[in-house]
Amino acid sequence: MSRRSPLWLALALLAWTLIYFQLESFADWFSYSLLQLETGSHLGEAVKFFVYDTPKVFMLLALIVYFMGVLHTFFTPERTRALVAGKRTIVGNIMAASLGVVTPFCSCSAVPLFIGFLSAGVPLGVTFSFLVSAPMVNEIALALLFGLFGWKIALAYLILGLTVAIVAGFIIGLLKLESWVEPWVYQISAATAQDADAMNWPKRLDAGWQYVKEIVGKVWPYLVAGIAVGAAIHGYVPENFMASIMGKQAWWSVPLAVLIGIPMYSNAAGMIPVVQALLAKGAALGTVLAFMMSVIGLSLPEMIILRKVLSLRLIAVFVGIVAFGILLVGYVFNALF
Amino acid sequence: MKVTIYGIGCPRCEKTAEVVKQALAEANIPCELEKVTDYAEIAKAGIMATPSVALDGKVVSSGKLPTVEEIKGWL
Numbered sequence: 001m002s003r004r005s006p007l008w009l010a011l012a013l014l015a016w017t018l019i020y021f022q023l024e025s026f027a028d029w030f031s032y033s034l035l036q037l038e039t040g041s042h043l044g045e046a047v048k049f050f051v052y053d054t055p056k057v058f059m060l061l062a063l064i065v066y067f068m069g070v071l072h073t074f075f076t077p078e079r080t081r082a083l084v085a086g087k088r089t090i091v092g093n094i095m096a097a098s099l100g101v102v103t104p105f106c107s108c109s110a111v112p113l114f115i116g117f118l119s120a121g122v123p124l125g126v127t128f129s130f131l132v133s134a135p136m137v138n139e140i141a142l143a144l145l146f147g148l149f150g151w152k153i154a155l156a157y158l159i160l161g162l163t164v165a166i167v168a169g170f171i172i173g174l175l176k177l178e179s180w181v182e183p184w185v186y187q188i189s190a191a192t193a194q195d196a197d198a199m200n201w202p203k204r205l206d207a208g209w210q211y212v213k214e215i216v217g218k219v220w221p222y223l224v225a226g227i228a229v230g231a232a233i234h235g236y237v238p239e240n241f242m243a244s245i246m247g248k249q250a251w252w253s254v255p256l257a258v259l260i261g262i263p264m265y266s267n268a269a270g271m272i273p274v275v276q277a278l279l280a281k282g283a284a285l286g287t288v289l290a291f292m293m294s295v296i297g298l299s300l301p302e303m304i305i306l307r308k309v310l311s312l313r314l315i316a317v318f319v320g321i322v323a324f325g326i327l328l329v330g331y332v333f334n335a336l337f
Numbered sequence: 338m339k340v341t342i343y344g345i346g347c348p349r350c351e352k353t354a355e356v357v358k359q360a361l362a363e364a365n366i367p368c369e370l371e372k373v374t375d376y377a378e379i380a381k382a383g384i385m386a387t388p389s390v391a392l393d394g395k396v397v398s399s400g401k402l403p404t405v406e407e408i409k410g411w412l
Contacts, residue, residue, distance in 0.1 A: 077385040077400065104400055108347040109387045115380035188380050207401075214402060305345075308376055 004202035020059055027052035046235025053227045053273060057144065061223070061269055062212050064143035069211025072104040073204045077113055084130070085120045089173050090166075092126035097165035100133030101142075101158075107135060107302040111309055115185055124181065125173020132322055133165035136297030140215070141268035148276055156333065157289060164293075164325035171321055180314035215269075222270025230277035243282030253287045254330035258323050261294025268296045286333030293326045338368045338412070343379045344388035349402050353388040360408035 030051050031037050037044035080099045084092050105113070110131065117127040137158060146154035178186075246253050271292045278288050303315055310318070340357055344350025354372065361368050373379055379387065386400025390408070397403075397411040 081385065104386065106347075106349070106386075106400075108345055108349070109385065109400060111345070111376045112343075112379045112387060113385045115376070116383070116385035119380070184377065188377055210401070210404070 004206045006205070009205060016059060016063060020056070023056050023059075024052055042235045044235075046231045049234040049277075050227060050231040053230065053276075054224065057148075057223060057227060057269075057273060058216070058220070060144055060147040061140065061219070062216055064140065064147075065212050065215045066208040068102075068139045068143075069208035070204050071102055072211065073199055073207045075099065075103045077103055077105075077109075077116065080130070081117055081120050081122060084117075084126055085122050087126065089123060089125060089170060092123065093129040093166045093169045093173070094162075096122075096126045096130040096169065097133040097137075097162050100130045100165065101137045101139060101162075103130075103134065105134040107299070107305060110302060110305055114306070114309055115188055118181070118185060119188055123173055124178050125169045125171075127169075128172045128318065129165050129169025132168050132297065132318075133162060135299075135302065136165065136293055136322075137161035138268040138296055140219075141272060141292070141296065144269065144272040148272065149279075153285070153337075156336070160289075160329040160332065161293065161297075164322060164329060168318075168321045168325050172317065175317070177314055177317065180311045180317075182309050182311065185309050219267045219269040222267040223273070226266075226270040226273035230273035233274075233277035234280060237277075237281050240282040242278055243284075246278060246283035246287045248284045248286075248334050250284075250287075253284070254290050254334070255327055257287050257291035257330065258294045258327050261291045262298045262319065262323060263300050264295045265299035265301055266295050268292075271295055284334045285337045286330040286335075289333055290326050290330030293329065294323065297326065298322055338366055339371065339393050340368050341371045341373060341391040341394070342388060343373045343382060343384050343391070345374055345376065345379070347387070350388040353390065353402055356403060356405055357390060357408055360405045360412070363405065364409055364412055366412060 027048050031044055031048040032039055035047065037047055080096075080103045083099060084096045087095060114127060114131065117130065118124065142154055142158055145157055244250065246257070275288050275292055279285060298319055303319070306315060306318075338361075340361065342350065342354050342357060344353065354370070358370065373382070379389075382389075382391070382396070384396065384399060388398075388402065389396055389400065390398040390403060392411060398407070
């Protein structure tokens with residue numbers, strides 16, 4: 001039977017569900033019966049966390065990435081560009097930020113995409129809304145937050161991330177910084193894109209599997225490392241230890257988290273287990289989310305790539321506005337939850 | 338046949354080049370492989386996602402790592 005058939009998909013989903021709900025009992029059995037670790041001991045807690053979280057996070061990731069892979073076949077960068085071209089600011093900013101969530105994007109494509117948008121007449125600010133939201137409101141992070149912490153936190157992350165992208169792009173548009181883009185960018189007359197392969201459902205389902213293979217193949221070391229760090233924190237760091245450094249009372253922890261996060265770069269999927277462990281030990285949600293958004297949304301490698309098309313001043317403005325937005329998100333979250 | 342691979346040298350682009358070579362070797366088609374790594378040239382071709390593959394100037398795949406079977410289907 002082919003991976004492209006709906007029946008195969010139905011069987012895979014059934015198997016997924018059956019296994020997923022046995023994971024916790026398996027981790028209990030493995031840590032406390034098989035390894036004979038003491039319940040509640042540091043090592044026991046850490047081992048159980050690792051044995052439970054590793055398959056759980058991988059299974060959630062595979063499921064989500066599969067559906068994202070299928071969804072991506074509906075939103076190519078070309079189609080997104082056609083949708084936002086000619087839209088007025090605000091409306092364009094909102095659309096660009098939203099489409100940034102579902103359009104396939106890799107930071108190594110940031111430059112051709114940037115040129116492609118500008119040469120099609122998409123305003124600079126609208127283009128930036130897309131460039132901010134595409135990496136920062138990450139579908140993998142969104143789905144894992146949903147799976148691990150519930151819909152409220154996932155929804156808050158989505159809405160606040162979109163807000164930062166919309167507002168940052170809008171401000172960059174107002175500042176009229178077109179002259180800070182490297183001049184050669186505007187001299188290019190890019191060809192309008194051709195439609196690649198015609199799509200049909202078997203191809204879309206297949207694209208989902210390809211995407212799972214690619215993403216899981218790429219992020220698994222980050223993920224295992226993240227879960228291992230998470231397990232160590234979970235087992236050995238005392239309860240509420242983080243409350244003093246990353247708690248709500250420590251107002252300075254939000255800007256510090258954002259600043260530390262800017263040069264760092266990690267895959268969104270690798271961040272989630274760390275986030276989970278920090279939260280469990282009393283770190284404030286806003287501070288942790290600000291750290292995560294700063295790590296995945298603003299990264300040094302992407303800045304270096306963007307330097308080809310943007311002047312340093314424009315990169316500085318871009319980083320400054322987005323970092324400030326993330327900072328506000330951190331404080332809003334700390335006030336709300 | 339002229340095969341063009343657009344990409345800035347990221348790991349996915351390198352892999353794409355390997356897969357394309359393999360597909361062409363398996364299909365026994367003589368070809369001239371060209372790699373375009375310059376941002377301006379990539380943008381001029383109307384490409385917004387890398388890696389992209391073009392056969393005789395026609396873009397057949399954009400923004401993803403194609404499989405050997407897929408490429409053979411485009412030949």
